[in-house]
Each structure stands twice: as C-alpha cells, then as structure tokens.
Amino acid sequence: MSEPNNKFDDEAVLILGLLAQDETAYRFAVKTHHGSMLYLARRIVGDKIADEVVQEAWLSVMKALPRFEGRSKLKSWILTIVSNEAKNRLRKEKRYVSLDAMTDDMGEDTSSINERFGKNEHWTEPPGDWRADSPDALLSGTELSSCLDQAIRELPALQEATLCLKEKQGYSLNEICNILDISDSNVRVLLHRARNKIFTIIDHFQLTGECCTQTDT
Amino acid sequence: MLTCKDMTTEAHALLDGDLGPMARIRIRFHLLLCKYCRRYVRQLALTLNVLEKNPALDEQTPTESEIDAVVEQLKLLNKTDK
Numbered sequence: 001m002s003e004p005n006n007k008f009d010d011e012a013v014l015i016l017g018l019l020a021q022d023e024t025a026y027r028f029a030v031k032t033h034h035g036s037m038l039y040l041a042r043r044i045v046g047d048k049i050a051d052e053v054v055q056e057a058w059l060s061v062m063k064a065l066p067r068f069e070g071r072s073k074l075k076s077w078i079l080t081i082v083s084n085e086a087k088n089r090l091r092k093e094k095r096y097v098s099l100d101a102m103t104d105d106m107g108e109d110t111s112s113i114n115e116r117f118g119k120n121e122h123w124t125e126p127p128g129d130w131r132a133d134s135p136d137a138l139l140s141g142t143e144l145s146s147c148l149d150q151a152i153r154e155l156p157a158l159q160e161a162t163l164c165l166k167e168k169q170g171y172s173l174n175e176i177c178n179i180l181d182i183s184d185s186n187v188r189v190l191l192h193r194a195r196n197k198i199f200t201i202i203d204h205f206q207l208t209g210e211c212c213t214q215t216d217t
Numbered sequence: 218m219l220t221c222k223d224m225t226t227e228a229h230a231l232l233d234g235d236l237g238p239m240a241r242i243r244i245r246f247h248l249l250l251c252k253y254c255r256r257y258v259r260q261l262a263l264t265l266n267v268l269e270k271n272p273a274l275d276e277q278t279p280t281e282s283e284i285d286a287v288v289e290q291l292k293l294l295n296k297t298d299k
Contacts, residue, residue: 021295026288034287035276058287059294113225121220126253130260135267149273160274167268168275173233192229199264 011074018065030058033075036169037082040179043161044086057085072178076171079179087181113196127199128207144202147211151201154213158182159194166191219247224254228261 008014008028017025037057041050060081068077116125132138139145152160158180165171165179176187204212219227227244230236236244248255268274279287 021292023288023292026291027284030284030287030291031279034279034283038279039276055287055290058291062291062294114222117220117222121222122251123221123253127257127260129256130263133263135263135270138263138267139270145271148267148271152271152273163268164274164276167265168271173235188229192226195229195261195264195268196225198268199261202264202267203260 033078040079040082041086043157045089053086053089057082076175083179127203130206144205150213155194159190162190163194219243221254228258232262
C-alpha cells in the first residue's frame with residue numbers, strides 16, 4: 001500500500017521545513033534520502049566507514065542548505081555532497097585517487113562481449129534468442145533472479161553505483177557525472193560494462209540454464 | 218558503416234535516447250540488415266527493464282532508530298550554531 005501524500009513530497013516545502021529546523025521535515029528528509037546516501041558512500045569508501053561519512057554528509061547538507069540554489073534536484077545535490085565527503089575521507093586516509101582514475105582499475109570489462117566478434121567485427125557468437133519477452137517472464141524462476149543478485153554484488157563498486165544511479169534511481173548521465181565527479185566518457189564506460197556483464201549472464205543462463213557468475217549460485 | 222561491435226556501444230546510447238537524428242538513421246539502417254543486432258538491442262532493452270525491477274540494486278530504508286540518531290545529530294547542530 002502506498003503511503004498517503006506528505007506535504008514534504010514537494011521539494012520546496014521540504015527545504016523550507018529544513019531551514020526552519022522543523023523536526024518532521026528532518027525525519028522526512030532522513031527517511032527519504034539516508035538509504036541512497038549510505039548506498040553511495042559504501043561504494044566509494046567501503047562498508048566500514050560509510051556510516052561515518054553519511055553522518056558527516058548530513059551535517060554538511062544542513063550547513064550548505066541556505067546556499068542551495070535549486071539548479072539540480074535536492075536528492076542529486078545531497079548525493080554530490082556524499083560523494084565529496086567520501087572522497088575527502090579517502091584523501092585524509094591517503095587512500096584517495098580520483099574516481100576517474102579508479103575507473104581504470106575498478107571498471108574492468110568482465111562481460112566478454114568483445115570476444116564475440118570476428119576480425120570484420122560482426123558477430124561470430126551472437127546472442128541467443130531468449131525465450132522470455134518481459135522481466136516477469138525472464139525472472140519467473142528463482143534461479144536467474146539469485147544469479148543476477150550475485151552478479152550485481154560482484155560488479156566493481158563504481159560500476160554498481162553507476163548502474164544503480166541510472167537504472168534504479170533514474171538519474172541522467174549528466175547528473176551521474178556531477179554526483180560522482182567523473183567524466184562523461186567514464187560514466188558511459190562504467191555503465192556499458194555493467195549492463196553488458198548482466199546481459200551476458202542472462203544470455204548464458206537462457207542458453208544453458210546455468211549461472212556464470214564468479215561464485216556460481 | 219557501423220559494425221556489429223560498434224552496435225554494442227551505440228545500442229546503449231540509442232536506448233538512453235542520447236543520439237542525434239543522423240546517428241539514429243545509421244543505427245536503424247544497420248538494424249534493418251542485421252537480425253543479431255536487432256536481437257541484441259531488443260534483449261539489452263529487456264535487461265535494463267530487469268535491472269530496474271531488481272531488488273539487489275535497492276537502497277535499504279533506514280530503521281526508526283537510525284532516523285532518530287541522525288535527527289538528534291541535526292538538532293544538536295542547530296543548538297551549537299545558536
């Protein structure tokens with residue numbers, strides 16, 4: 001059952017509430033945004049210190065809110081602050097490399113899609129003809145579903161974060177560039193590799209009935 | 218002339234609505250001639266729908282005690298600012 005409409009669903013009302021230090025506005029904001037903040041922080045700094053990074057990010061959000069100009073959505077602005085806090089934390093611990101540089105190491109193409117073409121760059125191993133034509137039909141058995149869960153967990157952290165921001169949370173490529181502060185071309189590379197990895201896993205499963213993640217389920 | 222390998226990059230831009238008219242025409246022309254790329258694009262679109270519905274990419278909703286802890290911190294921040 002969906003929750004009844006809340007006045008804070010209107011971003012402008014929420015911002016006014018937060019600036020007025022209204023506790024119900026605080027609770028709404030935390031309930032709405034804390035999960036995605038934590039998700040993103042975990043992908044950048046790891047599980048151990050993500051909680052601390054998000055706590056710091058909340059304080060930064062509240063301090064900077066009077067200067068929020070509304071040029072992006074509030075959620076996107078908050079996630080940019082989380083990303084910056086996370087990078088600052090890595091910098092303090094001397095673990096910082098720019099996220100653009102991290103894409104070299106963490107964005108490895110594990111989909112093997114590029115190995116399926118001949119010298120003329122046409123398919124030598126084309127995709128199989130999947131028997132399903134809808135997500136529900138495709139995921140009707142539990143096996144593929146758990147295989148995909150495993151595959152998503154095995155993605156390099158930045159690929160997973162980019163995939164989540166685009167496919168689940170519906171951010172544009174430009175917004176993802178701003179949130180993660182990485183170049184447009186690197187966002188595309190991360191996204192394409194992650195999507196192709198999931199594609200090849202579904203393709204293999206459709207063909208053989210077997211899961212081909214690193215840790216087969 | 219696009220190759221099938223090119224299509225594994227261009228298909229993403231096509232599905233993201235990220236291509237100009239000329240690029241779309243080049244892709245449509247290639248798709249007209251290549252059944253495997255038609256299959257790739259159709260099934261990649263299905264993959265994206267699957268991902269959109271997949272709970273593995275869901276963020277966790279914070280518990281009431283987690284919300285309480287953050288709200289208390291924010292209230293404390295207001296007090297120290299005064």
